[in-house]
Amino acid sequence: MNQVLYNHESKATKIESYGVATSRFQSILIQREFNRLLLPLTTSLVAYDLKSLEVLYKRQTNKSTIYSMNQSEQFIFTIGFDGDITKLNRESLEIIDSINFKIGCQCRWTSVLGDIMAVTAERSFEHGTVQIFNIQTFKPIVKFEPQYIFGTIIQNEARRYYLISETKYNTKSEEELAQLSENERLKLENQQKYQYSLHIYDENQTLLKDIPFGIIGEILHSEYSDKYIIYSLRDKQLVVFNIQTNEMKFIKIDQFKSMVYCYKLQGDLILFSDGKHQLVYLNILDEQINIVKLNKGISESPQSLLWDNETIIVVNEQEISVIEKGNVISKNFGGLTKCGIDFYQDNPVSGDFEGKVQIQGGEEIFVGMPVRSLATYGNQILIGTMDGTVYLWANGTLEQFASLEGSITCIRVRHNLILLSSTQGQVHLYNQKQTIHKFVAHHPQQKSEGFGSLNLFAEVWSTIFHPFENLFATASEDQTVKIFQFDNESYEEIAILRGHENAVTCLDWKQNYENVVLLFTCSDDRTVRVYEKYELQYIINTKFVNEWHTLTYMGFQNGGSILAIGAQNGYLFLYCIKEQRFIFAQKVHMGGIEGLAIKQNKVATCSSDNSVNVIYI
DSSP: OOOOOOGGGSOOOOEEEEESOOOOBBOOEEEGGGTEEEEEETTEEEEEETTTOOEEEEEEOOSSOEEEEEEOSSEEEEEETTSEEEEEETTTOOEEEEEEOOOOBOOOEEEEETTEEEEEESBSTTSOEEEEEETTTOOEEEEEOSSEEEEEEEESSSEEEEEEEEEEESOOOHHHHHTSOHHHHHHHHHHOEEEEEEEEEETTOOEEEEEEEEEEEOEEEEEEOSSEEEEEETTSEEEEEETTTTEEEEEEOTTSSSOOOOOEEETTEEEEOOSTTEEEEEETTTOOEEEEEOSSSOOSOOSEEEEETTEEEEEOSSEEEEEETTEEEEEEOOOOSEEEEEEETTEEEEEETTSEEEETTSOEEEOSSOEEEEEEETTEEEEEETTSEEEEEETTEEEEEEEOSSOEEEEEEETTEEEEEETTSEEEEEETTEEEEEEESSOOOOOOSSOTTTTTOOOEEEEEEOSSSSEEEEEETTSOEEEEEEOSSOEEEEEEEOOOSSOEEEEEEEEOTTSOEEEEEEETTSEEEEEETTEEEEEEEOTTSSSOOOEEEEEEOTTSSEEEEEETTSEEEEEETTTTEEEEEEEOOSSOEEEEEEETTEEEEEETTSEEEEEEO
16 A cells, blocks of 8 residues: 655644754754743744743644744744744744645755745755745745755845755665665765755846856755855865855865764854864864863754854753853753653653653653663553663552563563563563563574674564453564464464565554454564454555655554554654545654554654654544
8 A cells, every 4th residue: 555645734733742952953043132042842842041941931833843943033933844834923932824835845944034035845846945935924936946955045235046956976776775774875875975056046036157066975054144155064074155256165174073964154163063062163264173162061962053143052962052251051951862652641651761761740760771662551660671671660669570681672561461572582471570481582594784683683673462362473673573372381373474574663453443453563664564363454655755764663543543653764654544544744753763652542752852742643
């Protein structure tokens, strides 16, 4: 079943967001007149007090996660990954209007001049589109396509539009890319070369100049002033275009380990940071570098940066740092990747790689080891860690429950039965605290390019109980799903389901709206296979998303019709099995989805961007 749902066609959905500001690229705004700092948190806008960094305000503004923010004298604009643009009152932050010009996705770059805005969709029907529109009326002015990115509006003597066109050099086909492992794909991405050109148009859309860059690495980000436009490249170069002289120069910055994803420009200076409690100033004219050490703040490479006169604001997934005249105010959020999620009563509970488990609006539990998975039942929480330990928390008390070899990938509970799995292929079955069975469910196989650990052990990524029979299923890196029948004395493998072309990452087994029991299996191959009594009924795929991804977590609405699917690129898909169509396909996280739970009309997701979303169906 090859359904297609373009991002802008998704049903509007209420999303509550918790956790750390997910600022990237061009998504920090400062409002000195109100003493506040504006940052995105997935699909919500958060206002912080500029001095104390305490939260003043938070509300959902967008359908998709906010990738860019901009402002004019009257308005604040939040721009979602999928092109949804929201206009807010500058003082009250109340929503005035919203629109989606349906030009595509990956809208991380905007430019405002007076009453005109340019928004760029780097992935679109034409592989790059720039929409120019009036911010007062939201009426379109002109659209530049195909294959244009980083649309910038600058006015010196007259208004000019500066746009980049890109063509991949020596690229591979979709079929060839599908055969690569993740490591091979990332290596190819880092080495990919492009032919770029800078196109300059006047306000009547007449092409004035076409300036080729040559064959270079991918453009990661851009900044501009009335004198320069800067483009940073994946191969650790800066392209500096002098607007006044139409001259272009390349500056090497390969002395820094990390690639430069964010930076700011004032006069002839470029400001960026590679973490390490320091700021880096690069002089464009003589290419000299000045490093300023700080006594605190900026412990990691930033995801977003603002330079406003004498104020510098740096944001990453752990902290906000505000630097003014050498004085540093830093707020550490704690936590790293969120991993493992469920509902504790009606509130989400999630773990993180710092070893903390947070009940939203309630208690924080510290286990001391990175959390990989968790499950709740009654007033108890089972917590699985990366070192193979499982803890049981109940009524404020934490105790060790079990220990497996490898990381705890999945915890499932049905009444008194508890099912655990690990990255070393182990499965443990318990009745309350009494062990019933321990065994290796998936055995090592011949090593392959895609799955380097198979000759050592076949990782079990997910398990699931049948809703009421004494059956459970296991899903593995070996691309199979196994069905086991059990009682207190023995267990038996009764079926193997094949067909996935990559690792099987998640399972769910529930009754639908017609009381038919269905088994759902999802995979890194971007498909979900739906079974009834071990017979394949149909296949759902998400390959229509114009971005590389794998499917990581999944859950089905018990007694309902909605299947929720989470992806490695932060996308959430909601599929209605009754209508046989997607109703929602949006990027709701900046990072990969590392846990998903569904309860009645709510879906909870957690992410490597250190945030949690609750999505209302």
